[in-house]
Amino acid sequence: MLPPETTLVAVSKFHPVEDIREALRAGQRVFGESRPQELEAKARALAEVGEPAPQWHFIGHLQTNKLKMVLPYVSMVESVDSLHLLQAIEDWGSAAGTVSDVLLEMHIAAEESKQGFAEDEILEIMFGRGKYPHVRICGLMGMATNTDDELTVDADFSRIEDFFLYLKDLFPEMEDFRELSIGMSGDWRTALRHGATIVRIGTAIFGERK
Numbered sequence: 001m002l003p004p005e006t007t008l009v010a011v012s013k014f015h016p017v018e019d020i021r022e023a024l025r026a027g028q029r030v031f032g033e034s035r036p037q038e039l040e041a042k043a044r045a046l047a048e049v050g051e052p053a054p055q056w057h058f059i060g061h062l063q064t065n066k067l068k069m070v071l072p073y074v075s076m077v078e079s080v081d082s083l084h085l086l087q088a089i090e091d092w093g094s095a096a097g098t099v100s101d102v103l104l105e106m107h108i109a110a111e112e113s114k115q116g117f118a119e120d121e122i123l124e125i126m127f128g129r130g131k132y133p134h135v136r137i138c139g140l141m142g143m144a145t146n147t148d149d150e151l152t153v154d155a156d157f158s159r160i161e162d163f164f165l166y167l168k169d170l171f172p173e174m175e176d177f178r179e180l181s182i183g184m185s186g187d188w189r190t191a192l193r194h195g196a197t198i199v200r201i202g203t204a205i206f207g208e209r210k
């Protein structure tokens, strides 16, 4: 189904801890959550499961006053969507003496309501990344327009893929900048054609969210 080099993030938001345990038993390791309280509760509930432990990616909009519920538990924040959040993650890492892995969320959908940076904002962050020594920028994340029209989704993913490759060329010294997180239950096949290294799949694994 997925090429072996692609990371599958099983999006477990709204699903109970028991479902996550079952997925862990089946060999799934990386889980995605989008609400700080829910993530913290699940991470704590599953902390006692024997090795290997789950890894968590945060994939939702994150308010800076909720950082302490998220950063101690996750291996990556995929959804950095503002300078304010980036700075807060830097400050947290500086105080805690850690470096956080993040993706910059790029706005590629037609919907204005979706989060994310524009290309020029991402460029500015990349050129100014020296200001964030406690943040490791590992790539880009994006969500395509919510539509059944494959051409639209294709165009959205093309745009982020092209920009991702452009950035890799522009910053060859950034060896950690290698992740492109695109693709959900409805569009992961299209995402793989556009070079996804991470796909975030919920419904197709756990069923409909209640």
Ligand SMILES: *Cc1c(COP(=O)(O)O)cnc(C)c1O
Binding pocket: 011, 013, 034, 059, 060, 143, 183, 184, 185, 186, 200, 201, 202, 203, 204
């Ligand atoms: C909920 C969510 C997903 C998973 O969506 P499905 O359609 O259920 O696969 C992926 N990415 C983000 C950012 C989400 O919030």
